Amino acid sequence: xxxxxxxxxxxxxxxxxxxxxxxxxxxxxxxxxxxxxxxxxxxxxxxxxxxxxxxxxxxxxxxxxxxxxxxxxxxxxxxxxxxxxxxxxxxxxxxxxxxxxxxxxxxxxxxxxxxxxxxxxxxxxxxxxxxxxxxxxxxx
Numbered sequence: 001x002x003x004x005x006x007x008x009x010x011x012x013x014x015x016x017x018x019x020x021x022x023x024x025x026x027x028x029x030x031x032x033x034x035x036x037x038x039x040x041x042x043x044x045x046x047x048x049x050x051x052x053x054x055x056x057x058x059x060x061x062x063x064x065x066x067x068x069x070x071x072x073x074x075x076x077x078x079x080x081x082x083x084x085x086x087x088x089x090x091x092x093x094x095x096x097x098x099x100x101x102x103x104x105x106x107x108x109x110x111x112x113x114x115x116x117x118x119x120x121x122x123x124x125x126x127x128x129x130x131x132x133x134x135x136x137x138x139x140x
Contacts, residue, residue, distance in 0.1 A: 030110040035071035037103035038064055038115065041122060044096040046080040051089055060122060067115050090130060097126040 024032075042064040049057040061079070068077040100122040107116035 027110065030106055031071050034103060034106045034110060034112065034115060035068050037099055037106060038068045038071070038119075039077050041096055041099040041103060041119075042068060042077055043080050044092055044099060045122075047087060048089065048092050048096065050081070051087060051092070056125065060125070063118055064122075067118060071115075093126045093129045097123055097130065100126060 042061060045057055045061045045064060049061060065077055065079065069075060100119045104116055104119035104123060107113075107119055
């Protein structure tokens with residue numbers, strides 16, 4: 001009734017043959033994720049620095065750039081000089097707080113103590129900045 005299959009399945013893999021695409025380890029994937037989150041946090045930090053320069057943001061930017069360069073094998077990240085658009089500080093602090101949280105999660109799963117400490121410090125700083133903005137705004 002049915003004729004047997006005479007050809008190899010296109011879905012089976014042949015053992016011992018190299019694949020056509022590179023595979024990354026879990027650690028490499030986490031490095032890529034962490035450097036991406038930290039680079040995004042650096043971009044928001046640079047936007048905040050352009051909006052309201054401070055020594056804390058300068059130091060944070062340098063530390064973030066150092067961590068991104070370390071994760072990228074020594075290649076320094078591109079730094080923003082200013083977006084040229086009007087952005088409000090509270091939304092930037094909220095975005096930075098969220099990015100620092102994501103970086104903290106990845107750094108913890110990667111067991112990267114230096115990046116985790118930096119991300120936690122940035123979360124605290126942006127959380128405090130948001131709390132300060134809330135205390136200044138009138139209750140509505």
